[in-house]
Structures are given as structure tokens and as C-alpha cells.
Amino acid sequence: MNTYPKQQGFILVSTVIVITVFMVLMGTYMVNLVGNQRVSTSLSQRSIQARFAAHSGMQWAINDALYHNANHLNCGQAAPTFTLTGGGTRGFTVTVNCVATPMIDSDNNNYTVYVLKVTAFQGMINRSNYVTRTIQQTICVGLPISCSNAIQ
Structure with a gap:
């Protein structure tokens, strides 16, 4: 019997x-x-795009050093900055820092050593959309052999 x-x-x-x-x-x-x-x-995905944007900037800098006497690199001065406009790297800002050192080898050949440091970024610092990548490479211009040393 249930009482409740x-x-x-x-x-x-x-x-x-x-x-x-x-x-x-x-x-x-x-x-x-x-x-x-x-x-x-x-x-x-944006990190990978930043890496490709930095490599694009590095290719531009190497081309300028090898074929245009580094006319656009402003070595030792204000670093050139440009914004990429095509493909998956659209909107990335690229800054190219350059240090040029004239050298003479043991055979009295003149050449120049360029240390190129390229930074690609997009977004604003301290925001969740900010992404950046920096690569550095050393190249020699004026030697019959390459002295290239890539640092990533």
C-alpha cells in the first residue's frame, strides 16, 4: 500500500x-x-600564405640584386615595402631589409655580399588575424660561383 x-x-x-x-x-x-x-x-592557411609571400619578396630581392645592381633594395637605407596584389598572397605587406658588403677575393676579384631579410605580414599586431613570416638569405654577386646560404 502506497501512502503518498x-x-x-x-x-x-x-x-x-x-x-x-x-x-x-x-x-x-x-x-x-x-x-x-x-x-x-x-x-x-594564412601562415602558409605568409610564407609564400615572404618567398615572393625574396625572389624579387634576389632578382634586383643579381640583374639590377640592387637599385631598388636601398641597402643600408630605408627598407622597401610593398603590398602583394595577386593570387593567394593578395594583401600581404612585404618588407625587404638589405645589407651590402663589398669584398675582394684572393684573386683580386670584386664582388658584393648581400644579406637579405624579408618579412611578410598581414593584419594588425596583437590581433587574432595577425600573421607574419621572415626569411633570410645571403647571396654573392660578381663571383663565378654561388655563396648563397638560405636561413629560414
């Missing part, structure tokens, strides 16, 4: 509330997890 017929089903209501709260918490966790993965993938 009006209290039947209390466990059922409690169980439904606990399961509902658990499902809401799991749903919130899954939404955050998917959002974090999306941001991580986007930053990874």
Missing part, C-alpha cells in the same frame, strides 16, 4: 532535467570545438 500517491514520478522529472542539462553542456562543448578547429585551420 501524489509524489509518484519525481525521479522521472529529475532524470529528464539532468539529461537536458547534460545535453545542453555537450552541445555547447561541440560548438566551441568546431569553432576552434575552424579558427585553427584558417590561421594555418
Whole structure:
């Protein structure tokens, strides 16, 4: 014989509330997890784009040193800065720092050693969309052999 017929089903209501709260918490966790993965993938892609933008800037700098007497590099002065406009590197700002050192080898041949440091970036510093990559390379101009040394 049951003396409290009006209290039947209390466990059922409690169980439904606990399961509902658990499902809401799991749903919130899954939404955050998917959002974090999306941001991580986007930053990874932008990092790769920054690397290619830096390599584009390095190719421009090497071409200028080899074929144009470093006329546009401003070695030892204000670094040239330009913004890329094409392809996947569109919108990246590239800065090229150059140090030129004239040298004479043991055979009295004159040549120049260029230390090129290229930085590509996009976004604003201290913001979540900021990405940057820097590469450095040393090249010799005027020698029959290469003295290139890539540092990444």
C-alpha cells in the first residue's frame, strides 16, 4: 500500500532535467570545438600564405640584386615595402631589409655580399588575424660561383 500517491514520478522529472542539462553542456562543448578547429585551420592557411609571400619578396630581392645592381633594395637605407596584389598572397605587406658588403677575393676579384631579410605580414599586431613570416638569405654577386646560404 502506497501512502503518498501524489509524489509518484519525481525521479522521472529529475532524470529528464539532468539529461537536458547534460545535453545542453555537450552541445555547447561541440560548438566551441568546431569553432576552434575552424579558427585553427584558417590561421594555418594564412601562415602558409605568409610564407609564400615572404618567398615572393625574396625572389624579387634576389632578382634586383643579381640583374639590377640592387637599385631598388636601398641597402643600408630605408627598407622597401610593398603590398602583394595577386593570387593567394593578395594583401600581404612585404618588407625587404638589405645589407651590402663589398669584398675582394684572393684573386683580386670584386664582388658584393648581400644579406637579405624579408618579412611578410598581414593584419594588425596583437590581433587574432595577425600573421607574419621572415626569411633570410645571403647571396654573392660578381663571383663565378654561388655563396648563397638560405636561413629560414
